[in-house]
Amino acid sequence: RRAPLRTWANACGPIDRWQPVEVDESRMAPVKMEPERRWGDKSGCIILSSFSSCIADGCVEEHVLHGMQGLHSLQALVPSLLRHEIERALEKLNLIEDGVYAWEMFLEMMRTQSWNSLPNADMPRHFTETTRVILVDWLIQVHEMLHFQEDTLYLAIHLLNRSLQLIKVTTANLQLLGMVCLFLAAKKEECLLPEVSGLCYLMDHTYTKHQLLRMERKVLCGLKFNLSFCPPLHFLFLLASIARCSPKVVWMARYLMELSLLEIQCLVFLPMQLAGAALCLSRRVLQEPSTPEGEAAWCLASSIHVGSEPTLLKIMHILASAAAKAHSRETCASFIKFSSSETLHVSRHPNLKNASALLGMCT
Template structure:
């Protein structure tokens, strides 16, 4: 910490005392429907219809959205060619002539033309089920609209380049992110909070100048802002100051919070890659171990500054591809068909996907020997199926034709 200008903070993650830490959220909680968090008075924030009988009657008379013959959809913009969007005829089969953007992406897949034409319709049906099962929305009928908005909005979640302002280096940033992962684990925050905090940190470093002595305060402030957006229960500012060995006062903390929010103009939106990963894994019928491995690889990317230029869907697709290569589970025709449907979410060229996989493989191969080992320790427990201890990770670069 002293070499990078960070204060001597409290010890958070100890590999020898892993069992004493708060348990990581299980995969069942991730894959099952999310329990709606209640207000202090016990009333849920989920809006209730005024007349439930009228609402139910309307839903019974509605046809599924994918078989309507008069659906009017807004066409994707020219700059949003990655959006998978389409209209359908009376038989519920996608119109190939109106889906050039989709089919151009599917040309790289080696499959029969008839199956290629069916993929957009199959993806839409699977997406509605996946979002409902993962608890990402209230009404299943809006699943495709939500997914389309995610695909468009992710363009705002990337940075034009990976260069850091002086005097910061990639090593300094990695040490700070590694410490934030430990703090995130101590408070048992959701994964969305972690990805949003690192995203805000990356943007804040490029929006205004901050001294090396205030870098740790900036990181904790970004985590606190992300928790305000994603969590129900927040830690006290005094607790966060204690974790920084009381190097900063509460007044300094609040001043930094105002500075960050003002520089970012209160634009806190983020489309985390974990959402694309969970959706793709659910549609592809991936096993729990493959999902754990993909989540491990995806979190390792938070330490890599060069990954800030890639789209969240690209990061999620690369993590899932590499996890399947590492685990090497036997595949059935049904699983391969499901994987073909899920692969349509992974936008970008094969070269881009391969570049991200190389970064992930290299990071996974040296994760156990690095100074920043929070993610490695976090995914070495039984709750995460000990995926960071998988023997194939040490030779992961060899799977991609790289030198280990």
């Protein structure tokens, strides 16, 4: 059997060969559609499945082949369409003049996304899940207060997770560590930096400036200055752009993505998986009326390999249960943040309360 379509989209193991783009194309040639295994969203795959059944059917294949000068061009049809869409989406996302590199950038994103996930979700014993939730929730509040970009928050939490696994921190210094991670993320991403004394003030001067700077160096050494990171929201925007999602769906997905920061189980997933699951769940929750164009676009977006179906379902379940209880939790910074009118009140959407049930129904 031929390789499934999914494997192709990120057939992008380290390409360290100096090669023109065309080489990639031949690599993606072996294509076969596996509609039943795409994002667990059956509704989205109508077109592809009919398309693939047309290929699978022997006699039709013969006929089609004849018209299309060989199987190769037929197989390359969908990937090149997808590739075109990815490039267009990247261009739309502020890349207009760099269309040439769009595809390489996509490969680079897929390649580097593993920086963001951790091999395991083990945390030091004294750092319980409750403690983590409280700390992350507080960081979300601080982040919002300082008007940082969203990427900064994701980087900060990523640094926090990594440094907890790498360096020893006493329980009393956990808040300091969290703040330092946010500070480092801001230094990497932001144009406006907060003053150290301002950060100490936000922690009620529990820690001195000196302690904060010492912790900063400790963290940097622990992480070996490696603050590289592939912003998960880029994946979300890319997918949403290909799938032509409405703003509300995107906001909802952003809310769900942010909720994933609080969930310790989500540490091990790739950003593309999280983005795919968030977008998928968001569509189900909002249940916007579907249009043929929308379905086709969604179908195309879902043919980018984001992960196996069980993984995605697992993430969706985690997110759905997190969203269902978000309003009643004490740690509800994200819930409040996304209940404003700028965010289209997504966190208050009635369907979120029984999102898990919604999922169960479909599977």
